[in-house]
Amino acid sequence: MKAKMIVDKDFTIGEVDKRIYGSFIEHLGRAVYGGIYEPGHPSADGQGFRSDVLELVKGIDVPIVRYPGGNFVSGYNWEDGVGPVELRPKRLELAWRTVEPNLVGLNEFVDWCRKANSAPMMAVNLGTRGPEEARQLVEYSNHPSGSYWSDLRVQHGYRQPHGIKTWCLGNEMDGPWQIGAKTAVEYGRIASESAKVMRWVDPSIELVACGSSSLQMATFPEWERTVLDLCYDDVDYMSLHQYYGNRDNNTANFLAQSMGMDSFINTVIAACDYMQAKKRSKKKIHLSFDEWNVWYHSNDADSRIEPWSIAPPQLEDIYNHEDALLVGSMLISLLKRADRVRMACMAQLVNVIAPIMTANGGAAWKQTIYYPYMHASVFGRGTVLVPLVDSPKYDATDYTDVPYLDAVAVHNEAAGEATVFAVNRHLSEALPLEIDLRSFGAFRVLEHLVLESDDLKASNTQDAPNRVAPHSGGNAAADGSAIRAELAKASWNVIRVK
Ligand code: AHR
Numbered sequence: 001m002k003a004k005m006i007v008d009k010d011f012t013i014g015e016v017d018k019r020i021y022g023s024f025i026e027h028l029g030r031a032v033y034g035g036i037y038e039p040g041h042p043s044a045d046g047q048g049f050r051s052d053v054l055e056l057v058k059g060i061d062v063p064i065v066r067y068p069g070g071n072f073v074s075g076y077n078w079e080d081g082v083g084p085v086e087l088r089p090k091r092l093e094l095a096w097r098t099v100e101p102n103l104v105g106l107n108e109f110v111d112w113c114r115k116a117n118s119a120p121m122m123a124v125n126l127g128t129r130g131p132e133e134a135r136q137l138v139e140y141s142n143h144p145s146g147s148y149w150s151d152l153r154v155q156h157g158y159r160q161p162h163g164i165k166t167w168c169l170g171n172e173m174d175g176p177w178q179i180g181a182k183t184a185v186e187y188g189r190i191a192s193e194s195a196k197v198m199r200w201v202d203p204s205i206e207l208v209a210c211g212s213s214s215l216q217m218a219t220f221p222e223w224e225r226t227v228l229d230l231c232y233d234d235v236d237y238m239s240l241h242q243y244y245g246n247r248d249n250n251t252a253n254f255l256a257q258s259m260g261m262d263s264f265i266n267t268v269i270a271a272c273d274y275m276q277a278k279k280r281s282k283k284k285i286h287l288s289f290d291e292w293n294v295w296y297h298s299n300d301a302d303s304r305i306e307p308w309s310i311a312p313p314q315l316e317d318i319y320n321h322e323d324a325l326l327v328g329s330m331l332i333s334l335l336k337r338a339d340r341v342r343m344a345c346m347a348q349l350v351n352v353i354a355p356i357m358t359a360n361g362g363a364a365w366k367q368t369i370y371y372p373y374m375h376a377s378v379f380g381r382g383t384v385l386v387p388l389v390d391s392p393k394y395d396a397t398d399y400t401d402v403p404y405l406d407a408v409a410v411h412n413e414a415a416g417e418a419t420v421f422a423v424n425r426h427l428s429e430a431l432p433l434e435i436d437l438r439s440f441g442a443f444r445v446l447e448h449l450v451l452e453s454d455d456l457k458a459s460n461t462q463d464a465p466n467r468v469a470p471h472s473g474g475n476a477a478a479d480g481s482a483i484r485a486e487l488a489k490a491s492w493n494v495i496r497v498k
Helices: 051-060 071-075 106-115 131-142 148-155 184-201 222-234 251-255 258-279 299-303 321-336 370-379
Strands: 003-006 012-015 022-024 064-067 091-093 098-100 119-124 166-169 206-209 237-244 286-294 341-346 356-358 364-366 383-385 388-390 405-412 417-424 431-436 445-451 477-479 482-487 491-497
Touching: 003 405, 022 286, 051 356, 051 364, 051 370, 064 341, 106 119, 106 131, 119 131, 131 148, 131 184, 166 184, 184 206, 184 222, 206 222, 222 237, 222 258, 237 258, 251 321, 258 286, 258 321, 286 321, 321 341, 321 370, 321 405, 321 417, 321 445, 321 491, 370 417, 370 445, 370 491, 405 431, 417 431, 417 482, 482 491
Parallel strands: 003 431, 022 064, 022 341, 064 119, 119 166, 166 206, 206 237, 237 286, 286 341
Antiparallel strands: 003 388, 012 383, 091 098, 356 364, 383 405, 405 417, 417 491, 431 482, 445 491, 477 482
């Protein structure tokens, strides 16, 4: 059993838009309160932001963070979160059945983004609200001054406009669980009208329309077709959301699920391009995969949480080694369509289905999924090369012809480096790999990082935060114009050459 890959710098897919390494902070569970913000914490800065968390976020290099939801946004009055904190209302939050204290809102989040070297991606509420409140929010955020809403921002201590460029037109509006869920026609119209007035306030913004909440939605992909028919000219991106789980403990099938993600992406691209043809338009719609991750470990615990508390531990998935492998494959899927996927958000960033965990008042640590996310973000900048992969395959319960090798290469011309990201999906055997680098001339292997574990279920915890961590002891070595390596069973690999 062996696999081969040809990496040629002349065969390109597209430039990586760094925003595919985005993430997501929702007012949900302990993402904000106890996550990014905890005024009493020993590491808290003057604004109450945890600097230990900020350091871990900066380690990933997250270019964009979606906010404030998620399901939360569909019942949210953004005005509740601005102005003097002591005057802000506590609200019953219906999406997650908690109490929202509104101690953090738009302005604090923008400040946090700056500290994290990131940029906000704001969502507007199209559940209980509509175009009017959306355009007021854009005016508050982005208009310099001299109007009611922009002057209110100045009065709140923010003289400079925030200049928020990217805006999501609602969240998962196809889902019956969404406050103010809509049919595709209802949503397409409100998205179009909201986009219109938001852009009249600030023509420089870019807008994301809600696509299907998952590949499994009964209305997919008819939803995309209908929505785009109604707002094609008004938007720039179509969103995708997808989560996976291993509820049946069928790891071979679990690891194959990124193939479903590939076909989801390809179908949404097809829907966008069908509509481009129908509209006789020159414009292409790009993709914003703005929620993706593994999510299932916490489902039972969440069903037992008492409603109406502030920041309970919701959606706190503890990730294991096999989760990190699927996350690696999901990143590979995003890279393989870098020509059309321009933004993506791992959902989420801290405590809530997150790569970073915290204890209230205590430590912050890296979950297993932190590592592939960090590697891809730090090393996966440049041009994605066509992955010509020849690999032995297996059949899983829901997928056939699953390649054991899942891989892609990114060429960073500026740094003179190339990086191969590779998952060996084989659960019991190492995979010998030859990477033909025929077009690269002389090169040397800089490092071969490996994330491996004998225990697929091993996870990192507060007491054992480094149980699953990468090492640089992979055996990739140059051999003429090729690299030879053995990929450990069930492993995530990063092979860097210069
Ligand atoms: O990320 C958690 C939730 O998943 C989001 O609030 C929602 O958009 C999705 O269903």
